[in-house]
Amino acid sequence: MQCQICNNNEATIHLTEIHGDVHTEMHLCESCAAEQGIAAKSQIPLNELLSNLLASAPEEANMYAPTDSRQKCPRCGFSLELLKNEPLLGCPYDYEMFEKLLLPLIENTQDGKTAHCGKVPTKIPRGEKDLIELMNLRNLLEDAIRTEDYETAAKLRDKIAEYETDRNK
Amino acid sequence: MKLTEISNELNDWLDGDGPHSDIVISSRIRLARNLAEYKFLSRCSNTEKSQILERLKEVITSIDIGENIFYISIDQANELDRNFLVERHLISRHHALGKGPRGAVISRKESFTAMINEEDHLRIQVIKGGLQLGSCWEQINRIDDMIEQQVDYAFSPKYGYLTACPTNLGTGVRVSVMLHLPALKITGQVEKLLGAARDMNLAVRGLFGEGTEATGDFYQVSNQVSLGVREDELVSKFEKLIIPSIVEYERAARGHLLASGVDLLEDKISRATAVLKNARLISSEEALILLSHLRLGINMHEKQGASTPAIEQLCGLKDSSADSSGRITVRTINKLFLLTLPAHLQLNYGKPLDPTHRDVLRANIIRKTLNQ
Numbered sequence: 283m284q285c286q287i288c289n290n291n292e293a294t295i296h297l298t299e300i301h302g303d304v305h306t307e308m309h310l311c312e313s314c315a316a317e318q319g320i321a322a323k324s325q326i327p328l329n330e331l332l333s334n335l336l337a338s339a340p341e342e343a344n345m346y347a348p349t350d351s352r353q354k355c356p357r358c359g360f361s362l363e364l365l366k367n368e369p370l371l372g373c374p375y376d377y378e379m380f381e382k383l384l385l386p387l388i389e390n391t392q393d394g395k396t397a398h399c400g401k402v403p404t405k406i407p408r409g410e411k412d413l414i415e416l417m418n419l420r421n422l423l424e425d426a427i428r429t430e431d432y433e434t435a436a437k438l439r440d441k442i443a444e445y446e447t448d449r450n451k
Numbered sequence: 452m453k454l455t456e457i458s459n460e461l462n463d464w465l466d467g468d469g470p471h472s473d474i475v476i477s478s479r480i481r482l483a484r485n486l487a488e489y490k491f492l493s494r495c496s497n498t499e500k501s502q503i504l505e506r507l508k509e510v511i512t513s514i515d516i517g518e519n520i521f522y523i524s525i526d527q528a529n530e531l532d533r534n535f536l537v538e539r540h541l542i543s544r545h546h547a548l549g550k551g552p553r554g555a556v557i558s559r560k561e562s563f564t565a566m567i568n569e570e571d572h573l574r575i576q577v578i579k580g581g582l583q584l585g586s587c588w589e590q591i592n593r594i595d596d597m598i599e600q601q602v603d604y605a606f607s608p609k610y611g612y613l614t615a616c617p618t619n620l621g622t623g624v625r626v627s628v629m630l631h632l633p634a635l636k637i638t639g640q641v642e643k644l645l646g647a648a649r650d651m652n653l654a655v656r657g658l659f660g661e662g663t664e665a666t667g668d669f670y671q672v673s674n675q676v677s678l679g680v681r682e683d684e685l686v687s688k689f690e691k692l693i694i695p696s697i698v699e700y701e702r703a704a705r706g707h708l709l710a711s712g713v714d715l716l717e718d719k720i721s722r723a724t725a726v727l728k729n730a731r732l733i734s735s736e737e738a739l740i741l742l743s744h745l746r747l748g749i750n751m752h753e754k755q756g757a758s759t760p761a762i763e764q765l766c767g768l769k770d771s772s773a774d775s776s777g778r779i780t781v782r783t784i785n786k787l788f789l790l791t792l793p794a795h796l797q798l799n800y801g802k803p804l805d806p807t808h809r810d811v812l813r814a815n816i817i818r819k820t821l822n823q
Contacts, residue, residue, distance in 0.1 A: 396679070405599070
């Protein structure tokens with residue numbers, strides 16, 4: 283395919299822009315794209331793109347407090363030393379109590395994943411449900427970008443923006 | 452209910468029906484859940500375990516899962532009964548060997564089990580024949596919703612359903628598919644395939660799950676990651692991508708055997724037929740391996756129209772058991788697989804037997820079925 287501007291060089295940069303229902307495509311060579319000031323944009327590595335897209339994640343780090351490894355859980359008496367015998371925690375609260383120390387283990391056993399997405403009990407408060415829905419949407423967006431399904435990605439981007447606006451109201 | 456009411460029957464999901472059932476034996480989905488107000492089981496006293504057991508037993512027996520159910524106390528059951536339930540995939544080996552008050556609610560058709568006080572307070576599973584993961588998910592999700600109406604599950608917005616072991620954290624979902632891959636084994640390709648599965652973060656285990664070897668060419672493939680992946684996404688990936696690819700590999704290997712490895716195929720099926728028709732003593736492991744080759748021959752005849760002398764001889768055998776169609780089918784073989792397992796043999800015989808007596812009884816049952 284030839285560049286749409288110079289009609290001479292091979293088009294190596296393919297841009298798809300979606301604004302609402304309007305869908306436009308551009309096919310350019312590198313030098314024409316650079317003149318248009320869009321070449322640099324299209325060269326953003328996927329992981330950088332993702333981290334930018336996901337950077338707006340709400341602050342959840344303060345949800346759980348840091349802790350000491352020798353400390354015992356006041357609810358069940360569990361300490362992390364017990365994990366050496368069998369990989370079982372003592373009570374649900376341990377995930378909160380020992381979060382900082384458990385996180386590497388969770389990351390390691392869960393292929394780097396550290397946040398839930400999926401089913402949510404019907405009884406939990408509305409705000410918490412929204413948080414998980416937002417997480418689900420971000421995962422879908424990540425998948426859509428990975429599979430280069432930009433049309434779906436654009437729709438998801440808009441939906442995430444809507445959700446975030448609603449949450450901030 | 453007495454276990455002898457089911458010990459001589461084939462369970463529904465082993466009936467030989469369901470999509471891709473020539474290769475996919477069963478689809479299973481289980482969910483791990485815990486009650487918010489209790490500690491995890493490793494820190495619970497027996498009194499607390501009893502309270503959890505009573506509460507969950509009451510809740511689960513009160514909901515309508517669409518078929519009759521029965522309850523069995525696992526800590527009060529004898530070893531033979533517990534092993535029998537493991538052989539039928541109704542409880543895990545971990546549950547059978549556990550300590551303290553624990554039980555299981557089981558549906559009469561054996562498609563649903565709730566294990567209470569296994570590693571988590573509650574583990575519910577739905578199992579179906581062939582590749583039917585979507586349908587398993589639909590059913591287990593509905594049952595989970597009904598249970599959740601009556602209890603508070605331990606849940607965190609960040610980490611999802613909280614489980615005793617962090618390997619089940621998040622969705623608490625374990626998707627497991629039991630596959631019969633004899634042609635890949637015979638053609639020496641199974642290790643390559645299993646290596647690829649492990650690279651995709653899938654666990655590959657034997658017939659009875661964790662800690663068991665793949666005997667008789669049966670492999671159980673399941674997910675290892677339960678956090679950060681939606682349940683429907685995981686189920687769909689297994690049902691539409693992972694399992695169909697493995698099924699295609701196995702089909703291709705069966706085709707390859709017919710096209711250019713027919714002597715190898717003939718040898719496996721002829722030897723298995725000859726030994727099983729004549730043996731006077733046979734171990735559980737040898738029976739599984741040889742019955743696997745008969746299962747391959749019958750499926751290749753039925754699904755791929757294969758017609759070699761050994762396959763013709765095998766498919767010409769009659770099965771005159773009361774509930775059979777008169778000729779040997781995959782159902783006949785599945786039934787032999789199940790009824791010749793150690794605990795099934797002993798429960799149906801009426802008392803515990805030493806290994807030699809079990810080997811004699813097993814050989815008798817198989818010989819009688821194949822020589823009718």
